Amino acid sequence: MALAQLINCEKLANHLNDKDLIIFDCRFSLEDTSYGEQSYQTGHIPNAVFIDLDKDLSSPVIKGKTSRHPLPDTNLLIEKLAQCGLNNDSKVVIYDNGPSPFATKMWWTLVWLGKRDNVFLLDGGFKAWQEAGLPITSDKTPVHIGNFIGQPDNSLLINANDLANKLGDDQLTLLDARALPRFRGEVEPMDPVAGHIPGATCANFMENLDSNGFFLTIPKLQERFQILINNKPIDKVIAYCGSGVSACHNLFALCLAGYPLIPLYAGSWSEWITDPKHPVAVGD
Known part of the structure; x- marks a missing residue:
């Protein structure tokens, strides 16, 4: 199976209630780091859970030593992903506002941790979803603890x-x-x-x-x-x-x-x- 896979809005809409599906909302703004979570709370794709670039996909910055987004503590991230409901065999869809730099960062992070099957990027992102007139909710998604166990592949x-x-x-x-x-x-x-x-x-x-x-x-x-x-x-x-x-x-x-x-x-x-x-x- 190919590592990089796209899913369009229509197909995702037809599978929103699949029991093995987890949707990650990765919206973020480098200029306003509160933007992503606030946007999620205002409205998101039904059943999506929010993942934050700064808080979840990065570790704390050490000024003068690290990048602006150092790689995360893998143990903490794996625990977070399981708490979001991720299972080892889950089907995953990831989106951000549309250009997808933050969604692809999440995709790469999952691949790095060993989750390589059934991971899809929503083509066009949340912008395309909105423009298609598809459902949006502000309800927080209830989650069950998942069984995801990752292992970073540092050859990447x-x-x-x-x-x-x-x-x-x-x-x-x-x-x-x-x-x-x-x-x-x-x-x-x-x-x-x-x-x-x-x-x-x-x-x-x-x-x-x-x-x-x-x-x-x-x-x-x-x-x-x-x-x-x-x-x-x-x-x-x-x-x-x-x-x-x-x-x-x-x-x-x-x-x-x-x-x-x-x-x-x-x-x-x-x-x-x-x-x-x-x-x-x-x-x-």
Whole structure:
């Protein structure tokens, strides 16, 4: 079964009451960290449970040492997921507002913890659900304790030291998921240093989507990544972004396009710049 799978709103609506289904609402805003939970309380897809990027999918930030979203304590997260009702054999649907950077972060986290079967992303997210006129509720979803037992697969990660040692390899493809102005260092709204890791290629995650916010077709995604990877070995492709979130969008899209799951530099730019010895590039 493919790691990356999409589900559309109509199909989800027909399966809302399936007993083995758990829906995760992962809406979030980097500018207003209370936005996601408040939005969930205002209205969400029936039977969805809320997962918070900061509180659940990240551990506390250590200023000057970690990224803005350090990887979570796996024991705490596995306990949280079980408390949300996740079973080892659950069917899972994940959504955020629509562009899906936070939903794909949740998808990657589940894969990292070993939950690889029957995990779907809602194509178009909550925006598409609303526009389709499908039911929304403010009721809190009752949950039963699940039996999920995860085990992190750290082969899916690369750390800063190992990445730094690979920068001289001309076969390396380093995909930066941030928008081009941030990649070039022209603007930097989130971090104290602007620019990108030397040798990286700008692979703005929003370009995995069409003008309506749905994922591109598989042939179009294949064409996109063929250009970005440029015939270099797939086993030398690494993904990063600002803090290890939107890079997961590229990982999901790559898997949709038929590529294997490549490593994530989870610390990403916000961790990279905490070490003054790490080189920084600007421009293209």
